[in-house]
Amino acid sequence: MKFGVIRFPGSCDEVDAVLACEHVPNASAQLLWHGDPDLHGVDAIVVPGGFSYGDYLRAGAIARFSPVMESVIAFSHAGGLVLGICNGFQVLCEAGLLPGALLPNVGRRFICRQVQLEVVHSTMPFTADTAAGELLSIPVKHTTGRYYAPPEQLDSLEAHDQILLRYASGANPNGSSNDIAGVRNAEGNVFGLMPHPEHAVDPLTGSTDGLKIFSAMAHAHG
């Protein structure tokens, strides 16, 4: 199982994402430069956190048109697994691979802290290594993390089990609609979340819950 982690100008979590992938048994990871449309035969894609292209205009708006993203879009349409974390989530929303948009936090401030997430659905290929209702301890660090979708789209996401993670009761840090922390696409092969599972893979930093997302992707790949 080989993960490919995108590196844009302004990415800052791609090295942690590579390390997280490498914590999964029998998995390897390599960086993919934004200007190179070749995905180098990887089995799954991680679009990492950071400030791609300086977040100019809107977070993710310009990164979405980079050469590598055109390949990631084709990869996802062919059923390939794509995980977007924080800025990566914003990029995937801008690319139309995930529903909704990320808006500035209600409190306007940058938030950097450990949060509790509730697993809404335990399902292949992203949350199968967790249990429904399980609480995960994973950090958030963002200014633009308020998940928004129009009310009718939220109803559809709920009805089609596309919301995989919510902030635990009372722990919504940014005003996200329906406490949404992570959503997948209708087909189920693209998943985005604002919290950073790649920063929760080593006991040294307090939690290894994030590893469950990466290991589930590897298990889904087989």
Added chain:
Amino acid sequence: MTVHARVLVRPKAGILDPQGVAVERALPALGFEGVANVHVGRLIELDIEDPSQLHAMCEKLLANPLVEDYEILEAQEQRPDADG
């Protein structure tokens, strides 16, 4: 011949605009009373050869139509030798 255009992008009505709220709360502290419905958007200025592309440009990049409204404010012909 290029045309000078301005595109105004603003948060869609009904979507909370924390920047607007912050500005609205700051104004009374400076003695400016009676201000309501403050919203902060962005102004994009550009010179363009074919202004008929502006709408597509807004839909695809300049605005996110899910959460923002855009308005093409004006389009004035500009002398070909104009700069800045």
